[in-house]
Amino acid sequence: MICQEVMELMQRYIDGDLDQQETSLMMDHAGQCPDCAAMLVRLQKLSSELEQLPRVVPKFSLVDAILPELERLHAADSAGGSRGSEEQSDAMHGSSRSNRPSRYLYRKISGVVAAGVIVGLLLFGNPSQWSLTGGSSNKDASALDTQSAPAASEQRAMKFNAMMDSNAETPESSQAPVPSSKLSDQISEQTTDNSADKSMKFTGPISRSSADSQNEAVVPKVDNKQQVTATSGGQESGKSSAENPEAISPSEPPMSLNAIPAAVSLSTDGKWRAIAVEGAGTYQVYNTADESELFHSEVREGKISFLNWNEENTILYFTLTDADGHQTQWQFDTVNVKETTR
Amino acid sequence: MVEPALIKAAQAGDREALVALLREIEHQVYRTAYYLLNNEQDALDASQDALIRIYTKIDSYEEKAQFRTWVQRIVTNICIDKFRRKKPSVSIDEHDMVFQAGDNVETEVLSAYAAEEIREAIGKLPEHHRTVVVLRYLQDFSYNEIADSLNLPLNTVKSYLFRARQQLQTLLHDYQKGGVRG
Numbered sequence: 001m002i003c004q005e006v007m008e009l010m011q012r013y014i015d016g017d018l019d020q021q022e023t024s025l026m027m028d029h030a031g032q033c034p035d036c037a038a039m040l041v042r043l044q045k046l047s048s049e050l051e052q053l054p055r056v057v058p059k060f061s062l063v064d065a066i067l068p069e070l071e072r073l074h075a076a077d078s079a080g081g082s083r084g085s086e087e088q089s090d091a092m093h094g095s096s097r098s099n100r101p102s103r104y105l106y107r108k109i110s111g112v113v114a115a116g117v118i119v120g121l122l123l124f125g126n127p128s129q130w131s132l133t134g135g136s137s138n139k140d141a142s143a144l145d146t147q148s149a150p151a152a153s154e155q156r157a158m159k160f161n162a163m164m165d166s167n168a169e170t171p172e173s174s175q176a177p178v179p180s181s182k183l184s185d186q187i188s189e190q191t192t193d194n195s196a197d198k199s200m201k202f203t204g205p206i207s208r209s210s211a212d213s214q215n216e217a218v219v220p221k222v223d224n225k226q227q228v229t230a231t232s233g234g235q236e237s238g239k240s241s242a243e244n245p246e247a248i249s250p251s252e253p254p255m256s257l258n259a260i261p262a263a264v265s266l267s268t269d270g271k272w273r274a275i276a277v278e279g280a281g282t283y284q285v286y287n288t289a290d291e292s293e294l295f296h297s298e299v300r301e302g303k304i305s306f307l308n309w310n311e312e313n314t315i316l317y318f319t320l321t322d323a324d325g326h327q328t329q330w331q332f333d334t335v336n337v338k339e340t341t342r
Numbered sequence: 343m344v345e346p347a348l349i350k351a352a353q354a355g356d357r358e359a360l361v362a363l364l365r366e367i368e369h370q371v372y373r374t375a376y377y378l379l380n381n382e383q384d385a386l387d388a389s390q391d392a393l394i395r396i397y398t399k400i401d402s403y404e405e406k407a408q409f410r411t412w413v414q415r416i417v418t419n420i421c422i423d424k425f426r427r428k429k430p431s432v433s434i435d436e437h438d439m440v441f442q443a444g445d446n447v448e449t450e451v452l453s454a455y456a457a458e459e460i461r462e463a464i465g466k467l468p469e470h471h472r473t474v475v476v477l478r479y480l481q482d483f484s485y486n487e488i489a490d491s492l493n494l495p496l497n498t499v500k501s502y503l504f505r506a507r508q509q510l511q512t513l514l515h516d517y518q519k520g521g522v523r524g
Contacts, residue, residue: 011504015478015485039511046511050479053457055369056376058386062368063361067391070397074357287505290498293468296504336512 003029003036010040014047264314265307272334274316276304283307285316285332297335317342343383344409352400360400364393370410370481375491378421378475380465388424392417414481418473418491425469463513470494471506478503 009026012018018026027341263276272294276283281300286293302322309316316332329342344366351359371392377384395416412461464472470492477483477491489499 005509008504011507012500013509017485017504042511042515043507046507046514047479049457049460050475050510053377053460053479054372055480057369058372058389059382061365062386062390062393064373066394066397067361069394070361073394073398174393287501290495290501292470292498292501292505296468336516337509338512 003033006030006033006036009038010036010043013040014043089181140299263305265309265310267313267316269313270311272309272316274307274309274318274332276307276318281320285334294334295332295339297332297339344361346405346409349400349403349409360397363400364397365414367396367410368393371413373480374414374417374476375421377461377464377480378418378472379425380461384424388420389417392420395420406486407490410481411483411487414483414491415493418477422469422473433486440449459514460510463510466513467506467509471502471509473512474499474502475506 006029133206265274273286285295306319332339372389376389477488489496
């Protein structure tokens with residue numbers, strides 16, 4: 001019996017989920033393995049401390065606080081039927097969030113600009129890829145379409161679940177250069193956020209450009225709207241299309257945002273998958289068993305490359321190259337879920 | 343536990359019953375919001391939003407689900423929405439920059455973690471790991487109840503919970519090695 005299997009037994013033991021036979025299996029092992037015995041003690045202690053976390057209560061009655069609002073909803077309900085009351089409640093939520101839209105707006109704009117620059121760089125640096133990825137982009141686009149359907153508040157509320165599902169359905173392939181599920185999630189989040197947030201006035205171009213990306217090349221679109229900030233992307237895409245008229249025809253845009261290549265590294269035991277989107281300066285580590293995300297690194301200035309795993313498949317090594325070409329070596333430890341420089 | 347009769351009355355349009363029902367669940371709603379958002383004001387806002395949503399959506403509750411898992415689904419969705427807006431990425435290692443590591447294995451096992459440290463550590467978990475831990479320990483939900491609330495497969499719930507505990511254990515372990523507690 002290996003320690004990894006015992007770990008699962010110990011976890012289930014803590015939740016009272018083991019039968020007698022499993023319990024004695026676990027105890028037998030812990031009797032001979034000091035590491036597992038210590039881990040069991042720590043887990044038990046942690047669990048009992050979690051159980052004892054204070055049952056906090058609000059400092060005032062929440063229901064009393066919302067009574068006037070409920071009163072209004074009730075009045076609207078009597079007047080206009082239940083549909084009306086739902087709409088009113090959504091509108092109310094919208095306005096209560098309106099006090100801090102600008103930060104989100106900047107974030108969204110910078111996201112679109114960044115995407116434009118990335119696509120531009122990729123078009124310039126790697127034009128042969130488009131013909132390869134073009135085929136899959138249609139499929140990705142249709143997935144995107146269903147996800148970014150108009151956002152009622154219920155749908156937004158269920159987004160968590162929807163994202164879970166789409167993560168779980170991501171096909172496993174160590175070669176696929178397209179982290180489509182993740183990217184389209186990000187885009188649909190932008191789109192749904194924009195349409196849901198009624199208080200935001202200047203989101204038109206952004207939500208249009210992410211919607212348009214389903215059928216059209218992103219770069220020219222972004223370039224039109226963000227002439228000042230996205231010029232590098234625009235120029236480079238123009239240049240590369242001049243050099244490669246066959247690869248990129250103006251009437252048939254070659255790719256959607258979803259086809260951005262990324263470095264993917266699967267651990268040799270198949271347990272972990274690390275993905276670094278080129279140009280984005282961030283990487284993610286997924287557990288391939290259930291497609292859960294173990295780690296999502298913070299965004300850094302620079303490019304992450306040379307992802308590879310150590311022999312035990314516990315540590316992911318990667319290289320961060322900054323704008324000046326200066327390289328630093330990093331590692332990410334899956335056991336402690338921690339990244340450090342080497 | 344909320345009486346089924348009260349839920350039925352509320353669904354039938356008895357407004358007083360609906361308000362009484364909200365009073366019964368406001369503490370459990372707040373508790374989840376507080377531990378998910380790690381901030382009192384955000385928790386107050388989110389739990390009020392959740393109660394209003396429950397008020398307007400009570401008709402959509404179907405008896406085949408447990409009422410409390412339905413309630414927790416609403417509040418966790420609101421919180422997840424909220425902290426996605428607020429904090430786009432989660433950093434697990436920020437405390438490493440502050441504390442120097444040192445070895446003190448004996449005190450480590452003996453001393454109990456303060457609730458505050460545990461709460462902070464929970465706040466460092468990725469969002470679905472955090473949600474699973476909160477439902478397990480602050481709502482005393484079973485694997486199945488968590489799966490129902492979050493609409494996740496049972497195995498996924500287990501793997502999130504196990505990984506979350508492993509991460510918490512590591513985070514708190516590191517805290518102690520750093521000697522921040524005596």
